Amino acid sequence: MTESPIRVGVLGARGRMGATVVKAVEGAADQELVAALDAGDDFAPLESAQVVVDFTHPDAVMDNLRWLIAHDLHAVVGTTGFSEERLTELRGLLADKPQLGVLIAPNFALGAVLAMRFAAQAAKFYASAEIIELHHNRKADAPSGTAAHTARMIAAARAEAGVAPGPDATTSEVDGARGASVEDVHVHSVRLPGLVAHEEILFGGEGETLTIRHDSLDRTSFMPGVLLGVRSVVSRPGLTVGLENVLDL
Ligand SMILES: NC(=O)c1ccc[n+]([C@@H]2O[C@H](COP(=O)([O-])OP(=O)(O)OC[C@H]3O[C@@H](n4cnc5c(N)ncnc54)[C@H](O)[C@@H]3O)[C@@H](O)[C@H]2O)c1
Numbered sequence: 653m654t655e656s657p658i659r660v661g662v663l664g665a666r667g668r669m670g671a672t673v674v675k676a677v678e679g680a681a682d683q684e685l686v687a688a689l690d691a692g693d694d695f696a697p698l699e700s701a702q703v704v705v706d707f708t709h710p711d712a713v714m715d716n717l718r719w720l721i722a723h724d725l726h727a728v729v730g731t732t733g734f735s736e737e738r739l740t741e742l743r744g745l746l747a748d749k750p751q752l753g754v755l756i757a758p759n760f761a762l763g764a765v766l767a768m769r770f771a772a773q774a775a776k777f778y779a780s781a782e783i784i785e786l787h788h789n790r791k792a793d794a795p796s797g798t799a800a801h802t803a804r805m806i807a808a809a810r811a812e813a814g815v816a817p818g819p820d821a822t823t824s825e826v827d828g829a830r831g832a833s834v835e836d837v838h839v840h841s842v843r844l845p846g847l848v849a850h851e852e853i854l855f856g857g858e859g860e861t862l863t864i865r866h867d868s869l870d871r872t873s874f875m876p877g878v879l880l881g882v883r884s885v886v887s888r889p890g891l892t893v894g895l896e897n898v899l900d901l
């Protein structure tokens with residue numbers, strides 16, 4: 653007997669990512685698009701969905717998630733801007749809904765997820781690491797969610813291995829010249845038209861450097877990860893942060 657397709661709603665459907673997700677869901681044999689909504693639309697059509705995919709805005713996503721969880725809908729979230737405080741609130745909301753799953757992934761591209769994992773593996777061997785993230789100039793948030801997640805993974809790997817961040821002799825600095833510090837990892841953000849989403853993780857050691865680079869050249873690069881997220885979230889209760897957990901990396 654064939655299983656019925658997963659009923660999917662999309663929030664942010666008129667945006668760059670949301671429009672791409674709508675097409676991907678329409679093209680997936682095991683998924684059915686039941687609602688494609690954007691800012692100002694009535695959310696009622698979402699109630700016929702099982703899973704809602706959110707690619708909206710960091711200022712909108714928490715209200716959306718509060719609504720989705722209250723209406724017993726699983727969520728796959730690509731929108732960035734999640735602080736530890738936001739994640740704690742979501743864990744609290746989900747504690748009352750033990751059957752529900754929320755998957756938040758700062759990057760759904762397979763290569764980006766692998767690059768982050770490789771960076772975490774490398775981190776214990778190099779005390780010095782910096783991140784350069786490069787995106788299109790219509791992006792609202794800096795640093796990117798991917799860069800912040802990568803920095804946290806590097807910091808966690810360092811802490812586990814007992815590696816302290818490498819020395820930095822900077823004593824005089826134009827504001828921002830050394831980038832933002834995310835858990836002691838310097839992150840530099842570039843915004844240019846023509847770019848999509850790119851990240852370089854640079855490690856420095858004795859007489860050598862290691863560079864790990866990933867490039868999303870088209871928003872279709874995120875779609876296999878989004879569709880996988882939809883398939884997996886229905887049987888993954890609680891909060892999952894990072895596609896690496898779904899891929900078992
Ligand atoms: N996780 C990933 O792999 C990944 C990939 C690309 C982009 N992103 C993130 O996704 C988000 C969206 O990126 P984008 O480039 O598509 O932006 P975009 O501005 O092109 O699209 C966002 C859309 O959301 C809509 N929107 C805003 N508030 C809303 C609300 N309350 N309800 C419904 N719709 C609402 C906007 O009108 C717009 O159409 C950003 O946070 C971006 O960083 C994540």
Ligand SMILES: O=C(O)C1=N[C@H](C(=O)O)CCC1
Pocket residue numbers: 732758759787791792795796797798799848849
């Ligand atoms: O286009 C964007 O905006 C992207 N945002 C994510 C991030 O902030 O890391 C992922 C890549 C594209």
